[in-house]
Amino acid sequence: MDVSVPRPAYRRILLKLSGEALMGEDSYGINRATVERIVAEVKDVMVLGVQVAIVIGGGNIFRGVAPAAAGMDRATADYIGMLATVMNALALQDAMHRVGLPSRVQSALNIEQVAEPYIRGKAMRYLEEGKVVIFAAGTGNPFFTTDTAAALRGMEMNVDVVLKATKVDGVYTDDPMTHPDAMRYQRLTFDEAIIRNLRVMDATALTLCRDQKLPVKVFSIFKPGALKRVVMGEDEGTLVEC
Ligand SMILES: Nc1ncnc2c1ncn2[C@@H]1O[C@H](COP(=O)(O)OP(=O)(O)OP(=O)(O)O)[C@@H](O)[C@H]1O
Numbered sequence: 475m476d477v478s479v480p481r482p483a484y485r486r487i488l489l490k491l492s493g494e495a496l497m498g499e500d501s502y503g504i505n506r507a508t509v510e511r512i513v514a515e516v517k518d519v520m521v522l523g524v525q526v527a528i529v530i531g532g533g534n535i536f537r538g539v540a541p542a543a544a545g546m547d548r549a550t551a552d553y554i555g556m557l558a559t560v561m562n563a564l565a566l567q568d569a570m571h572r573v574g575l576p577s578r579v580q581s582a583l584n585i586e587q588v589a590e591p592y593i594r595g596k597a598m599r600y601l602e603e604g605k606v607v608i609f610a611a612g613t614g615n616p617f618f619t620t621d622t623a624a625a626l627r628g629m630e631m632n633v634d635v636v637l638k639a640t641k642v643d644g645v646y647t648d649d650p651m652t653h654p655d656a657m658r659y660q661r662l663t664f665d666e667a668i669i670r671n672l673r674v675m676d677a678t679a680l681t682l683c684r685d686q687k688l689p690v691k692v693f694s695i696f697k698p699g700a701l702k703r704v705v706m707g708e709d710e711g712t713l714v715e716c
């Protein structure tokens with residue numbers, strides 16, 4: 475009889491949390507119950523000994539390319555978008571603190587009264603100490619996205635995988651929100667995702683991950699227990715790899 479306990483498939487992960495995932499059923503902002511549920515899911519994988527770094531999006535508050543930003547200088551709109559991710563990061567950290575999950579926020583924009591600056595070595599040490607590191611303000615540069623920040627920080631942190639937690643349960647042949655007949659891939663290559671313009675993740679992020687051979691798993695953060703199933707290597711979401 476095999477009594478071995480199943481072990482996580484990954485030692486260190488970069489979880490990209492869509493800002494919109496924090497809205498829950500609301501149409502805007504941060505839904506407290508939703509944040510608490512996501513934090514509980516993160517805690518479930520931390521107790522398995524998995525090191526967790528998070529890049530948080532800002533789409534629930536502000537997007538540089540959204541209609542709300544129309545007419546604005548693009549770089550200014552993007553800085554507003556990055557500041558939105560800082561708000562999400564603080565809300566996430568607060569919820570982690572309330573359940574005793576140690577975490578640190580590091581910001582790519584200098585905002586030292588609010589969050590530590592991004593320092594790679596320090597972030598690595600926090601991960602080794604079992605703290606969640608939440609990366610805020612994306613890459614710190616306008617004209618980028620938090621998906622690209624996830625690829626970048628994932629590479630810098632030497633993670634095993636980028637887990638893109640979003641509203642849909644994987645990569646589809648077309649946007650499933652607008653094409654209900656679209657089919658989900660179980661796995662596909664970066665080149666296929668880029669050539670077919672499957673916009674679940676932006677092309678810059680996909681290219682970075684492809685070049686560094688960093689796999690990406692796309693899954694739904696709204697599906698209870700999905701994060702743990704992904705971490706345990708179970709069949710969940712879509713794997714994008716070389
Ligand atoms: N081929 C595709 N397969 C799956 N999803 C797709 C595809 N094309 C477009 N999408 C859309 O991509 C979206 C993923 O975006 P998500 O909300 O995670 O965006 P984000 O910009 O990373 O996050 P944020 O909400 O923080 O701005 C899904 O809502 C989905 O509707």
Ligand SMILES: O=c1ccn([C@@H]2O[C@H](COP(=O)(O)O)[C@@H](O)[C@H]2O)c(=O)[nH]1
Pocket residue numbers: 493530531532533536537538539551552553554555556558559611612613614615616617618619620621622623
């Ligand atoms: O590196 C970055 C990351 C983000 N932005 C701006 O922030 C918003 C919100 O990020 P999402 O990835 O859409 O969640 C984004 O639309 C950009 O305006 C940025 O400029 N640089």
